[in-house]
Amino acid sequence: MNKIAISLSILAVLLATFAIFYLKPSNELVYVDVNKLLDGYKRTEIVRNDLQQKTKLLTSNVDSLISGWQKELKTYEKERSSMSTKEKELQQELLSNKQQQINNYQQAVQKQVAEEDQKATQTVINDINDYVKEYGKKGGYQIIFGAGGNGNIMYASEGTDLTAQVLEGLNKEFEGK
Template sequence: MKKLPLPIAVISVLISCLSFFYFQQSSKQVYVDVNKLMKGYERTKRVRAEFEKKAKILNANVDSLMTDWQREIKTYEKERAKLSKKELEMKQQLLGNKQQQINNYQKAIQKQIQEEDKKATQTVINDINDYIKEYGESKGHSIIYGASGSGNIMYASESADLTQDVLKGLNAEFKAEY
């Protein structure tokens, strides 16, 4: 009866060691390269193309207004000598007001473009984050780091890089939606 505690103790130590090594391997730290995900994700490309198309249209409106205003300036310069002092002042005031309106419109358009860009980018980021959460849960990862090239991960082995696997899954999921 006294020989039983020793084998139990040895078995306990063995189980503890095996458990330690098992959990050590399963909690391997992994990461994804966020820049590569953003660049390689098909939705990013589509969202970026739609955004650029919209921005081009908005900027074309501003350009059109500027062209009209410049044409009016040239006309004013040609007719200037024929106008009375009062007509000159009135025309200058009208041109100044129009320039101010165009400047205000241009600022509003730039603000709208920035907001649209931020909104589009956030949509893509939310997609990626949601997918990575599902991916991590399904693969049993407790943490997936995001490397962006700005120093938050200074070194990681290639085997810890999940970027291509995640990117493949993201694009497959996106293609299935469209």
């Protein structure tokens, strides 16, 4: 009877050890490198290219306005010696007003570009956050940290970096849309 009890005890210890190390729920601490996800996510490149095209168009409009103003200024400088005082004052005021309008337009364009960049970046970040959330649920992770290269995670063993797996799944999901 002692042999049966000892055998059962040994078997119970072995089963408990097996359960602890092999059947444990996946609750280890893991992380993803957010910068790598942003850089490697295919939608990021598409969004950046779209924003670059819009920015080029808007800045080319500003450049053409500035070019036109500079031509008017050169014309004024050539002809001012033959102008009356009243004509000079009027022309200076017109040039000054036009310069102010161009400056205001340029600031509005910069603001618009910054807002569109922020919206585009937020869209990409939302995609990544939503995907990581689902990935974590499906993988049974309790926590997935986001490392940003600024000291959030000072050390992590190689097996805790999910960046490559998450990035692969994120891009597959995006391509499937």
